[in-house]
Amino acid sequence: MLSGPRLSFDVASALNQGRRENQEDAIVADFPIGAGVGLVVLADGMGGHQAGEVASKIVVTEVFSELKLRSTELANHPELVTEALRNAAMAANDCVRHHTTKHPATEGMGSTLIALVQMDDALWWISVGDSVLYLIRDGKLRQLNEDHSLAPQIDYMVKQGMMTEEAGRNHPDRNCLTSALLGEEISQIDCPEKPLKLRPGDTIVAASDGLPFLKRKDILRILSEDSHAESSELANRLVRALKALNHPDQDNVCLSVIRVTPKAGSEIPMRPEAAAPPPEPTPETAEKFKRRDSGKLFGRLRSLSTGLLR
Numbered sequence: 001m002l003s004g005p006r007l008s009f010d011v012a013s014a015l016n017q018g019r020r021e022n023q024e025d026a027i028v029a030d031f032p033i034g035a036g037v038g039l040v041v042l043a044d045g046m047g048g049h050q051a052g053e054v055a056s057k058i059v060v061t062e063v064f065s066e067l068k069l070r071s072t073e074l075a076n077h078p079e080l081v082t083e084a085l086r087n088a089a090m091a092a093n094d095c096v097r098h099h100t101t102k103h104p105a106t107e108g109m110g111s112t113l114i115a116l117v118q119m120d121d122a123l124w125w126i127s128v129g130d131s132v133l134y135l136i137r138d139g140k141l142r143q144l145n146e147d148h149s150l151a152p153q154i155d156y157m158v159k160q161g162m163m164t165e166e167a168g169r170n171h172p173d174r175n176c177l178t179s180a181l182l183g184e185e186i187s188q189i190d191c192p193e194k195p196l197k198l199r200p201g202d203t204i205v206a207a208s209d210g211l212p213f214l215k216r217k218d219i220l221r222i223l224s225e226d227s228h229a230e231s232s233e234l235a236n237r238l239v240r241a242l243k244a245l246n247h248p249d250q251d252n253v254c255l256s257v258i259r260v261t262p263k264a265g266s267e268i269p270m271r272p273e274a275a276a277p278p279p280e281p282t283p284e285t286a287e288k289f290k291r292r293d294s295g296k297l298f299g300r301l302r303s304l305s306t307g308l309l310r
Contacts, residue, residue, distance in 0.1 A: 007121050007198060009038060010259040012232035016239050018210055018250035024052035025208045025254035026060040030068065031118070037071040038118035039064060040256045044131050044208035046180070047109025055096055055111040059181055062092035063115050074117065081117050082193055085126035089113060089181070089189065097183030110182035114145065114206045118258075122195035123204065128188065129180045132212060134219070135196070136203040141220040146190040148179035175209075200262035201227075203234070210253025214241055223257075231257040 013029045024045040031038040043059040045052030066088035067074075074081050092113065100107045112129025125133060127145035135144050150173050158168035168174070179188035198204075203223050205211070211219070222237045229237075235257045242253060 006263055007200065008261045008263050009118065010231045010261065011038070011040075011256065012230070012235045013040075013254070013256040014235040014239050015254045016210070016242060016252070018242070018252050019248060020250075020252050022050055022053055023252055024056055025210070025252040026053075026056040027254040027256060028060055028064050029256045030064070035071065036075045036119060038116070038258075039067050039071070040114070040116040040206050040258070041067070042114050042131060042206055042208060042254050042256065043181075044112040044129065044210075044252070044254070045109065046111065046177075047106060051106040051109035052111070054099065054106060055109040055181070058095050058099060059092045059111040059113055062095050063088040063113065066091055067115065067117060075119060078119055078122065078195075081119075081124045081195070082191055085115055085117065085124060085191055086189065088115065089126055089128060089186070089191075093181045093183060093186060096181055100183050108182075110180040112148075112177070112208070113181055116204075116206060116258075118198075121198045123198055124192070124195045126189065126191040128186055128190070129177055130175070131206070131208045134205040134207075136205070136220060136223050137199065137201070139220075139224060141216055141223075144196065146188070148177060148188045148190070150174060150176045150178060198260050200260060202260040204258040204260070205238075205255060206258075207255035208251070208253055210242070210251035211238065211255055213245060213247050213250055213253075214238070231259045234259070 009031055011029050011031045013027050015023065015025060015027065017023045025042070026045070027040070027042040029040045041060050041064045043056035045054070045056030047055055067084060070084050074084055096110065100109060112131045114125065114127045114131045114133055117124045125145060127133060128148060130147050130149040130151070132143055133145040134141055154168045154171050154174055157163050158165050179186060205223065218241060219238070222241055223234055235255060238255060239253070242250060
């Protein structure tokens with residue numbers, strides 16, 4: 001458990017292979033007592049033939065190493081955290097490119113990324129891909145990071161009546177990534193300049209896209225029903241719930257649960273957080289999704305993600 005000047009942090013991580021032949025997720029969490037900086041880095045690899053496993057390990061190792069080496073500097077200069085997160089992601093992306101250049105058989109491999117930096121009551125993050133970052137606060141769950149897949153646009157179209165709920169839920173391009181670390185230019189990066197201000201009672205969950213096989217209401221229930229449960233128990237409960245679900249296509253899952261508690265004698269002011277609005281599809285995208293050949297439009301991304309990340 002890591003303690004800051006006003007808050008304490010109980011952190012635990014878990015991995016589960018699900019129904020996949022290989023474990024292509026990787027995660028590391030580092031919250032040493034007295035260090036002043038807590039880190040979580042997770043990656044969900046893709047590429048097949050074990051290339052996804054290689055990609056996720058490259059990304060986690062490179063990003064964690066970069067942030068750990070700079071942890072003392074960041075503790076003294078919090079204004080540099082966002083830059084450090086972006087630089088670490090770019091360095092990991094370069095490593096993926098170098099590996100695929102040296103090993104042509106792994107061409108096309110890539111990975112999602114979530115990296116968290118915690119200092120005192122501030123939480124910064126960088127996110128690429130469709131791994132999730134949840135905040136459970138005041139009995140509600142909301143996703144903090146952007147979803148870099150076609151799922152948000154498809155959901156928006158369902159909401160607007162552009163397609164049926166069933167068609168949206170089963171759309172073949174739903175899990176198609178719009179951004180990932182592939183060794184090429186990263187098309188979308190979610191890295192807010194201002195950190196999230198943490199409060200006592202908050203629970204943060206960073207996870208690969210294997211966790212959302214559970215419905216959000218079930219994730220919220222598991223994480224909220226016992227306010228005294230330690231993070232290790234909450235992580236175990238999430239994994240047990242996924243196993244009990246017994247979904248035939250259950251993906252790999254890696255996750256880290258961070259429970260925020262007040263340090264003795266400290267008080268943190270409470271104020272509501274505004275949820276980010278859903279992304280709106282462009283008219284061109286909406287029109288193309290009405291066509292039966294929409295899968296061809298995103299063929300390249302789909303070939304990287306469909307059947308690999310799920």
